[in-house]
Amino acid sequence: MTEEKGIDVGLRQFIKNLGYVAGGATLLASAPWLTSCTPEKLEEIGKQKARIGLIGSGSRGQYHIHNLLQIPHAELVAICDIYQPNLDAALALCPGAKTFSDYHKLLEDKDIDGVIIATPLSFHASMTLDALAAGKHVFCEKAMALTLDDCKRVYQEYQNTDRALFYCMQRMYDEKYIKAMKMIQDGLIGDVVGMRCHWFRNADWRREVPSPEYERMINWRLYKEYSGGLMTELGSHQLEVCNWAIHKMPTYITGLGDIVFWKDSREVYDSVSVTYGYADGRKITYESLISNKFNGMEEQILGSMGTMDLSRGVYYLEDDNMVPGMRKLMDEIKTGVFASIPTAGPSWRPELRSAYVPHPVMEGGFGVTSGESMIGAVKDGSDVILSAFCQSCITGEKAKDVVEEAYCSTALCLLGNEAMDRKMVLTFPDEYKIPYMKF
Numbered sequence: 468m469t470e471e472k473g474i475d476v477g478l479r480q481f482i483k484n485l486g487y488v489a490g491g492a493t494l495l496a497s498a499p500w501l502t503s504c505t506p507e508k509l510e511e512i513g514k515q516k517a518r519i520g521l522i523g524s525g526s527r528g529q530y531h532i533h534n535l536l537q538i539p540h541a542e543l544v545a546i547c548d549i550y551q552p553n554l555d556a557a558l559a560l561c562p563g564a565k566t567f568s569d570y571h572k573l574l575e576d577k578d579i580d581g582v583i584i585a586t587p588l589s590f591h592a593s594m595t596l597d598a599l600a601a602g603k604h605v606f607c608e609k610a611m612a613l614t615l616d617d618c619k620r621v622y623q624e625y626q627n628t629d630r631a632l633f634y635c636m637q638r639m640y641d642e643k644y645i646k647a648m649k650m651i652q653d654g655l656i657g658d659v660v661g662m663r664c665h666w667f668r669n670a671d672w673r674r675e676v677p678s679p680e681y682e683r684m685i686n687w688r689l690y691k692e693y694s695g696g697l698m699t700e701l702g703s704h705q706l707e708v709c710n711w712a713i714h715k716m717p718t719y720i721t722g723l724g725d726i727v728f729w730k731d732s733r734e735v736y737d738s739v740s741v742t743y744g745y746a747d748g749r750k751i752t753y754e755s756l757i758s759n760k761f762n763g764m765e766e767q768i769l770g771s772m773g774t775m776d777l778s779r780g781v782y783y784l785e786d787d788n789m790v791p792g793m794r795k796l797m798d799e800i801k802t803g804v805f806a807s808i809p810t811a812g813p814s815w816r817p818e819l820r821s822a823y824v825p826h827p828v829m830e831g832g833f834g835v836t837s838g839e840s841m842i843g844a845v846k847d848g849s850d851v852i853l854s855a856f857c858q859s860c861i862t863g864e865k866a867k868d869v870v871e872e873a874y875c876s877t878a879l880c881l882l883g884n885e886a887m888d889r890k891m892v893l894t895f896p897d898e899y900k901i902p903y904m905k906f
């Protein structure tokens with residue numbers, strides 16, 4: 468751990484990389500949640516430490532422990548889990564922490580400032596509400612809740628509390644996303660005309676269970692009682708960036724979801740395809756499949772002058788797609804061939820992706836992701852958002868728009884699931900609109 472006057476060097480470096488200058492108004496305009504964790508504010512907290520309790524010490528919870536141990540202004544003081552092997556594994560990472568099997572008991576502990584909630588989705592809302600009621604600051608994993616009513620309950624409670632509430636949508640604290648959003652908002656890719664996101668993997672999402680009675684608890688992702696499936700597990704991150712890119716919400720939602728390949732008594736779809744339509748005609752096409760990983764993971768913001776591929780940290784300009792020399796000649800021959808076929812017609816052009824030149828968003832290259840688990844991914848923003856949360860546990864400052872962004876993306880995931888279940892085109896329901904949303 469690098470420590471310098473109690474300042475989190477990682478967080479400071481992150482903000483420096485973004486070109487932050489004191490009061491950095493332009494940067495903060497495209498990512499207003501960073502106002503709670505500027506380098507000046509970080510300096511002010513000196514050597515104070517946030518005392519953190521972790522609820523849910525499974526895969527993601529243990530990943531957060533690794534990050535917490537690197538944050539100078541954080542101290543993990545308590546861990547809670549109902550599954551002893553996961554509690555033991557977490558305790559081995561942080562041997563001094565108190566342990567609990569009932570999270571209510573952890574919340575009664577007056578020596579805890581803030582809690583991390585890394586349990587299955589079905590517990591997020593009730594645990595968040597209980598933790599806020601107990602006076603704790605809360606860092607909850609995405610998504611916000613399993614139902615729209617629970618999202619609304621949490622959102623309303625958040626309006627009435629002075630506690631900080633974060634949702635772990637780490638892209639909001641990932642340098643390449645922040646920089647790319649600024650470029651989009653500065654007009655680099657022209658008018659945003661559509662968005663195209665997908666996440667493809669080839670893995671069944673199953674975990675081994677020690678005996679059958681643990682099946683639903685350990686493989687919670689596969690059951691509707693606990694999980695919103697691909698939409699809330701993967702889509703929640705990607706739909707958030709769509710909202711962030713254009714600050715608008717879609718009005719119409721429709722899609723198809725099926726269990727195509729993993730027919731193993733799971734209840735959630737292993738294949739989803741959802742279209743979100745905006746009032747002005749733009750669309751997000753969202754697709755996820757976990758039985759073929761050829762396409763990996765991408766979040767493309769499509770503009771009239773270029774394309775921003777957020778997850779790769781690369782952009783392409785329409786003007787770069789000029790076909791040079793030999794290639795042009797060959798293409799003309801091909802075009803000529805196609806021109807003589809009535810159905811293809813002379814309008815056919817080689818509109819190939821390979822003809823575009825990739826430009827990196829950040830100096831020093833491209834971030835490439837295979838779409839595999841993000842757990843363990845380096846510099847994906849998870850450490851930075853956690854550091855910002857620990858800072859808020861000390862200062863009491865809420866992070867602007869984080870809860871609102873979580874609400875918007877979770878609502879889109881849940882409505883996507885509903886549209887697929889009912890095989891209908893839904894209109895965004897008025898009762899779940901919040902003032903932050905613009906349609």
Ligand SMILES: NC(=O)c1ccc[n+]([C@@H]2O[C@H](COP(=O)([O-])OP(=O)(O)OC[C@H]3O[C@@H](n4cnc5c(N)ncnc54)[C@H](O)[C@@H]3O)[C@@H](O)[C@H]2O)c1
Nearest residue numbers: 523524525526527528547548549550553585586588608635
């Ligand atoms: N932000 C991201 O990129 C990211 C990545 C992975 C997972 N996640 C999220 O993290 C959360 C956890 O996912 P995971 O993969 O770690 O699941 P997991 O099953 O590995 O861990 C969940 C843990 O919660 C415990 N738990 C369940 N009910 C509990 C209760 N009532 N009290 C205390 N502990 C309880 C389980 O025993 C388990 O140890 C999910 O919401 C998931 O969507 C987010």
